[in-house]
Amino acid sequence: MxxxxxxxxxxxxxxxxxxxxxxxxxxxxxxxxxxxxxxxxxxxxxxxxxxxxxxxxxxxxxxxxxxxxxxxxxxxxxxxxxxPKGLDLHPTILTLVSWGDRYMADERGAPVLHLHKGCGQIMKPVVVCSECAEPVTARDVRVQAGAGWTVPGVLPLAVRGGTD
The missing domain is CATH 1.10.10.10 (Winged helix-like DNA-binding domain superfamily/Winged helix DNA-binding domain)
Incomplete structure (x- = not known):
């Protein structure tokens, strides 16, 4: 590719x-x-x-x-x-920043804090299921080919096994 x-x-x-x-x-x-x-x-x-x-x-x-x-x-x-298309990238950027805060920050901690305007608390992004609102991790998801999958005879990798 x-x-x-x-x-x-x-x-x-x-x-x-x-x-x-x-x-x-x-x-x-x-x-x-x-x-x-x-x-x-x-x-x-x-x-x-x-x-x-x-x-x-x-x-x-x-x-x-x-x-x-x-x-x-x-x-x-x-x-x-x-x-609006650009604003929809906010969760992605926030999640990347959160990963960097966790794994790339030095001993002083995160260089920038994100405060939720609604409650005033320092927050971290959480991925949740759109249907039941349960938190979701890599092990909680499996994938299957959708209508846009165009590689005949080849399944997306996670259909064959995923992250287990």
């Missing part, structure tokens, strides 16, 4: 990685969730070249993850805002 062909794979993760699967794109998304909207601010915070940043932002706009919105007319100046 070639990196440039990920979007053609019969796998939602591969197709997702084709859009958001490089380090700069994930850091751009992180900054979006922290309130960064303008090109120069992304460039300053990330230390990324203008060329690389422009490419990452263009791809996120093309895929509907971000939208360019004018904040000034003369001269025209635009900023990048998360779309």
């Amino acid at each position: 070639r990196w440039e062909e990920l979007d053609q794979q019969p796998c939602s993760l591969a197709r997702t990685l084709a859009v958001i699967g490089d380090k700069w794109t994930l850091l751009v998304l992180r900054d979006c969730f922290l309130g960064v909207r303008r090109f120069d601010e992304f460039e300053k915070r990330l230390g990324i070249t203008r060329h690389l940043l422009a490419g990452r932002l263009k791809k996120l706009v093309e895929h509907g993850v971000l939208a360019k919105v004018a904040y000034q007319q003369r001269p025209l100046r635009e900023e990048y805002r998360l779309t």
Whole structure:
């Protein structure tokens, strides 16, 4: 499988990685969730070249993850805002951050804390079943081929055994 062909794979993760699967794109998304909207601010915070940043932002706009919105007319100046599709990535980003807090933080602990606005408490993301609201781990899930599975005669790996 070639990196440039990920979007053609019969796998939602591969197709997702084709859009958001490089380090700069994930850091751009992180900054979006922290309130960064303008090109120069992304460039300053990330230390990324203008060329690389422009490419990452263009791809996120093309895929509907971000939208360019004018904040000034003369001269025209635009900023990048998360779309509903982009906002749907928040649980993914939050889960990656939580993993990093657990396994990559130093002895001082997490560099950023996430507080739930509803109760005011420091929170960690939890994956739950959409049907029964029970917490879900890797061992609680099995997969089966869906309507979008297009590899005849080959079953998704977990159908054959999973994480056990």
